[in-house]
Amino acid sequence: MGKTIEMYWWNDQPNLGDRLNPLIVERLFGVRVRRVEMERATLVGIGSCLHRLARSIAARPRDIHVWGTGYPFDEEPAIGHACVRHWAIRGRLTQRHSALDGVTLGDPGLLACHLVDAPRKDAPVGLVPHLWNRADAEVLRARERFPRLKVIDVRRHPVEVMKQIASCEVVLSSALHGLVIADSFGVPNQWVTFTTPPHGGEWKFRDYYSVYDMPPPAPRPFRADMLQRAQLEQVAAAYRPRETARIQRSLVRAFPRDHI
Known part of the structure; x- marks a missing residue:
């Protein structure tokens, strides 16, 4: 590794998507990554943090490159500053909000499968609660009723979570x-x-799903009885493989390694 890129990602708490940034950038593109605050960063990637970039524009001493980032919602003003170079953004909702044309779309988290080999299947179902849902009563009830349930903690090391x-x-x-x-x-x-x-x-979920040429899935309120075999079989039968290979290729091509 030769070049070092100063990159921003949210790290107020350990969280899966944000912590994928250095792994993906270093392992797939052969550069070093050093985390800095948004005002000093030259690259921002996975995460819903374009609103943070918008708030830091006035303090920026140099250009910043955007690769696969999105907004968390559409209530923030769009970024129109000349120092921001968009190479990829997460989805069509962020694209419309930013009034951008011709930019690559997709979440770089889709490159996760290139970081680790897929292990053998050892659990019928995994539950991945958001940071704020880990202690929800339904999660606790599900743990008690379904001992084979694998509850996956997004605060653990990303490699472990991916596996x-x-x-x-x-x-x-x-x-x-x-x-x-x-x-x-x-x-x-x-x-x-x-x-x-x-x-x-x-909003960010719909932004992510907007890149696929199929209707977005509808969210379902989680209940422990969703873990019954018949319910899981319905989920598996209804799932349609997404066009991840196409988006992965586009994201790799869009990475601005030679421009930072």
């Missing part, structure tokens, strides 16, 4: 990158919700 997701026959997730990684490995999955919604509600 756990890939080892499941079906994944239910209220965390966006639980779904993204499941799609990356081709694991049938279902978007679920809990009483406490993630920051931004459904």
